[in-house]
Amino acid sequence: MEERFPFHYSLLEYLFTLLGLLLFLLDIALDIWTVVSFYQDGAYVYMAVMIFLLLGSSVLLQVFSWLWYSDSLDRIETNVEKFANKHLLINPIHFLQLGVYLRYAGVIEISTTHFLRHTNSFTEGVAVYLNYDLLMLRLFETFSENAPQLTLMMSIILQRGELEIITGLKILTSAAAIASSVAMYHRGMRAFLPEKRKMSWISTGIYFLWNLLVIIPRVSALALFCSVLPCYIIAHFLSWWMLLFLAAWSQKTNYMEHSGWEWLFRAAVGLIWYFCWFNISTGSIKSKTILYYSLMALDTVMLLGFWCWKVFEYAGCWSSLSPYVVIPTLLGLYVIGILVKIIYYRWFHPNCDEKKISEPTERQSTFAPACYNIETDANQRPFLCAIAAAPAPAPAPAEPLTGVPSRHRKMAANFYS
Template sequence: MEESFPFHSTFTDFLLHLLGLLFFLLDVGLDVWTVVSFYQDGAYGYMAVMIFLLLGSSMLLQVFSWLWYSGNLDHLESRVEKFVNRHKLIKPFHFMQLGVYLRYAGVVDISTYRFSQQTDSFYEGVAVYLSHDLQMLRLIETFSESAPQLTLMISIIAHSGELTPITGIKSLGSAVAIAYSVVMYHRSMRAFLPDKRLMGLTSSFVYFLWNLVLIITRVTALALFSSVLPCYIVTHFISVWMLLVLGVWSQKTNYMENRYWEWLYRATVGLIWYFSWFNVAEGSTKIKNIVYYVIMGLDTMMLLGLWCWKTVDQAGCLNHFDPYIVIPVLLGLYVFGIGLKMTYHRYLHPNCVELVIAEPHERLEMGREPACYEETDSASSGFQVISPEAPPPASPAQPITGVNKRMRTMAANFYS
């Protein structure tokens, strides 16, 4: 039987990782420029909020990155990570907020080695394994830094009525970071498909579009509310976030190795849910999606309603944003985004009931690839096998831990 690795990585994926690193460095440069510009303009309040978002997000990423590294130090594959670990530098790297750069270096190193040496599929799978945690970290960064930053920038524009170069460029940069992260996460999940054509460029584009439309709608509503009631946005966030964390807890998540650190993951998912939906449990997602988008829709309408009330009450102060135009446009975009999401899940999103994922550092003989299923309207079964014909192989006897567990968990959740 031919030895193979059940993941696939292309040269396009490698180039996208390099592009992702470029965007990451560009975003860091824009962050520094923004902080300096706020300082020069005397906007110390905005500068403090910006620094808080940057430091809070960076510390959160380093904690997750270190926790994932600490349970996998004996199975590092890239030369860069092995060198850093051999000299006991992984913890100092994370202390200096450089953990994400180390992961980028590992992905680039193993991908370059694979393509330059034309090695077997084992290194192709390792490239996917290394990039998985990196894409999860970038997704966390998107909603702990980029989305709040975009909210801040739009709030500044709404409050001042002026689109300055710094607010315009930073808003565009945050929007690009959000869009790129969700698409890269989408592509990282494609690695688990036995036939990648099931999720092609059209699927990625629609996935990108509905996420961008819904996130922009949510962020704009938060920004408009913050522009007239800045003291209440923190109260709103804490109140909604606590309810969302309880919602994540009710899903009985099992993502982290330690049950205490699982609460950090749940708190982080609650932060993501504050801006966008993120599936954290297997099983049917239809009811969960309906409940989530109804609640978020009502909350968004409340935010817009309070903004409209304050705008009308302060006639003339914010007349550059007409609430009777802005509110219908945003609500229309919200409905449009939900329609795109329904279209994506109806026609473009394959559903895998069970994924059997091998250890990334071992060459395993795979008799067949994991079975993927397409959701149907059948009341009897609810799923129809589309590839392959045979049922999926049995799960391995040994418990799945570490990155392998995270990969399997996220893939199963994504394809639910």
């Protein structure tokens, strides 16, 4: 019997993958242009910070990509990845910082094959989980490169008191990258829901909106603080990141296949938490989110307070940038973002029982909707089990299904908790 995935990979998601690749390439081109512009202007400190952000983010992405490939070399499905594996190119490609492009090539290859040749649902499911890995990598890139770059560019504008073309373009592309990665991560989670509980584009829009409304005040407060006290932003980041890293460690995550690398995932989570909330554990998250947003609100108020204290003494700031307007506006956006988040979780977020995602079953009802689960068999590729949401009078024998790595199931269980 043919293996299959009960996942659906739509043409729209395929087009978004292509758009993501184009934005990724555009961002790299603008990064190079920015570094060259800083060099020509003699802004060597800014140039060094940009290069550090670019290299640090790229290395982080390549390490995650290489680890995920190392865990699944025997389950590679695309021709381009099989070719790279056969000729022992996986390691060199990641050493040259090209691992993300290899993943894009794999997703585009199998997606194009699926849409042009109308292949079976197995290839459609492979496209889903390959695309999910890309979404996770783009999420890491967003908060290790784009969000810090956005902070840097905004602080440069404040210090110079003028908006240049290159900094304006970088602000727009960084903001677009943040918005698109958050929204597409939300869309990627839809694959783990039964059809009757699929999230609409309205829910994606609300999810995107509340994240944007809380990220803008956070990044703006960091940029304002950095514009007047640039030497203290590093100390601020390191102190908060260490605290958030320890908080992620206390959650006892098991995202990575090898527990020895779990510290890297927790470090990446701490980096994301510096800008935005990201759930990494199941169960009730109300107390965690209340504590997180309360601490972030206090820190944002503190950053804005230091900026207000120094802004009248610092000649580089725009005279028209009044603290009496900026501070209430940013705090108002933050509060509105929290309210939109409450609306999303109250009416648009489809909570799903963790057991329905994580427990396998030997039978699947042909009549009842199901939540999907991923488990790993030591003797064969991972397989996908569908769990009936309600008993059916005549359950059909389970088919041998193929699925995705366990990290996808774990993140889906966290997302729908």
